[in-house]
Amino acid sequence: MVSVPLFMFLLFIAITLGITFWASKRSQGAGAYFAASRQIKGWQNGIAVAGDYMSAASFLGIAGIIAFQGYDGFLFSVGWLVAYLTVLLVIAEPLRNAGKYTMADVLAYRLKPRPVRAMAALSTLTVSTFYMIAQMVGAGALVKLLLGGYVNYNQAVTGVGILMIVYVVFGGMLATTWVQIIKAILLMAGTFLLSILVMAHFHFSFGDFFSAIGHVTYHDAKGAEVVKDFMTPGLRYKPPYGPLDLVSLGLALIFGTAGLPHILVRFYTVPDAKTARNSVVWAMVLIGTFYIMTTFLGFGAATIVGPDFIKTHGGTNMSAPLLAQALAGNIFFAFISAIAFATILAVVAGLTISATTSFSHDFWTNVIHSGVERKPGEEVMVARISAFVVGAVAIGIAILLGPTANVAFLVALAFAVAASANLPVIVLSIFWRRFNTAGAVTGLGVGLLASIGLIIVSPSLMAIDPPTVVGTARHLIQAKALFPLENPGILSIPLGFIGAIVGTLLSNEPSSQEKFNELLVRSNTGLGAERAGSH
Amino acid sequence: MAEERYQTSQAIWDKMANSQEFKDLMATKRTFIVPAFIFFVLYYFALPVLDGYAPQFMATKVIGNVNLAYLFALSQFFMAWIIAGLYVKAANNFDRLAKDIVAKAETLKGGK
Secondary structure (H helix, E strand, O other): OOHHHHHHHHHHHHHHHHHHHHHHOOOOOHHHHHHHHHOOOHHHHHHHHHHHHOOHHHHHHHHHHHHHHOHHHHHHHHHHHHHHHHHHHHHHHHHHHHOOOOOHHHHHOOOOHHHHHHHHHHHHHHHHHHHHHHHHHHHHHHHHHHOOOOOOHHHHHHHHHHHHHHHHHHHHHHHHHHHHHHHHHHHHHHHHHHHHHHHHHOOOOHHHHHHHHOOEEEEOOOOOEEEEOOOOOOOOOOOOOHHHHHHHHHHHHHHHHHHOHHHHHHHHOOOOHHHHHHHHHHHHHHHHHHHHHHHHHHHHHHHHHOHHHHHHOOOHHHHHHHHHHHHHHHHHHHHHHHHHHHHHHHHHHHHHHHHHHHHHHHHHHHHHOOOOOOOOOHHHHHHHHHHHHHHHHHHHHHHHHOOOOOOHHHHHHHHHHHHHHHHHHHHHHHHOOOOOHHHHHHHHHHHHHHHHHHHHOOOOOEOOOOOOOOHHHOOOEOOOOOOOOOOOHHHHHHHHHHHHHHHHHOOOOHHHHHOHHHHHHHHHHOOOOOOOOOO | OOOOOOOOOHHHHHHHHHOHHHHHHHHHHHHHHHHHHHHHHHHHHHHHHHHHHOHHHHOOEEEOOEEHHHHHHHHHHHHHHHHHHHHHHHHHHHHHHHHHHHHHHHHHHOOO
16 A cells, blocks of 8 residues: 555655746746746635645644544634735735835835844744744654655655755745645645545535534543543633633734745735735635635544544544545545645745745845845845755754654744734834834844743643653653743733834834835835736 | 836825825725724634633534534634625725826826
């Protein structure tokens, strides 16, 4: 059976490398490399946004949480879609109208570019790298499980890393976009098939399906048989702190998505703000449909496969592939696993290009060299080199951590930083005339430090493990958590805003206020926005 | 090379920002975006708050084993799609107003 997943992996890799080769000839020049010449169509970008966004955490992670903890897992699905209303109503169009390649372009408009871009690049690299490491550890574990006889964890991680480097270095944003489009279509098709098979198992009776969810049977840690109604809220988020954690998670999702650099850069690949808007709507249709189908994936795995079997066959993250195996055998298992692999590759490629764009455009060209390329093509050259470096660093860290590493908190961290550091400064820069450089720098700094600091002292990193837990699976700090919530959003988002506001009020920058009218007109009308072109 | 970005003087930006057309555009946008934003945030956070603090109530069965919690969660998807649809419709109006401002700005700049 190993040869079938191997064949499917190789087929996907061959197709994406073909696209990269095609794209490489069209990715000369900064506009082409960083923004696919701004010629991606609305529906294409919508599918690519969906492909960029629906990570292994969505596909494997949510299915796993629902399979083990029922309804509470579905709340992730809800938050991950509703978050796009913030993107649609507040962020996408002003960003497309006023920016060029990165979110920092909008901030730098009326603020002092060097300090603001330096901080924004730091925040972007933090979000992207942490998120990427979480994906790579997941990919390594997945590939190892599927192709155990052929590759080990380290080889799997290295393979994923090399592929993402190749896509980004040679194919730029154009190749990344098409890898994301193909992945999104595969993911939607696979999830749809799986949902149909789940319903076929219940003879297409929703009544039977939902009543099966009413009594999921499994054995707890002590070996006692438990029967639970998985539709009940509160199986994961239990008192005393669960309810607050749930609200905090919601805040990070709703306000974090609009600050994720790899999502924001996608809006520069379309010709104008109207297309950016339409692409958000396309993305919302796909993402919403997908997340509604997590009902079938998660509850299907809980009722048809059962938590006991999943626990002994690869753990929570294998819920969706194991469901496929139970319903339609090994070939379908291989197909779903190959989709999971494609999912991870497309997301890491998106993360890599946003990280390298920020490093090269924000930090190298604008911070170090004051906004001028010393020779033509330098910015793209630096981006290609930094893609190598980012990829190598991510491979190294993922190998050091190993397949059992406790990395789920990295995803929470990425959303928390995006919501607490990036979003406040983007919003204030677009909407608040008084806002200035000091405010942006303190807002980014406080948001970043508050998210990281609170996660370090949260139950994600601080807990006392029993001696049976070994290596990197152990919590980093063996002590009782100082902050009771896994998601810092409820505290770190207000802190980010307060940092930005206090920093602003403590200093005076007339030039920032004078240029507010220009940014206001540009971001709301699209006057003088970057246009589509071959360069 | 793509066209150079539209550049003009500070005085003209100020004039544009203070023009009646631009104020109308901003007012039109605000009339839709502010209530829509407040509505979706309240509607969304009602879900984790009710699930977290009134789990028994949310576990009330509505149809067979399907409870209030799941139906309310499911309704969020439709809420998001409906607001997105309404926004796209409203935004056509923003585009029309913005187009006039851009056209006027090109003539202000003259020649180009």
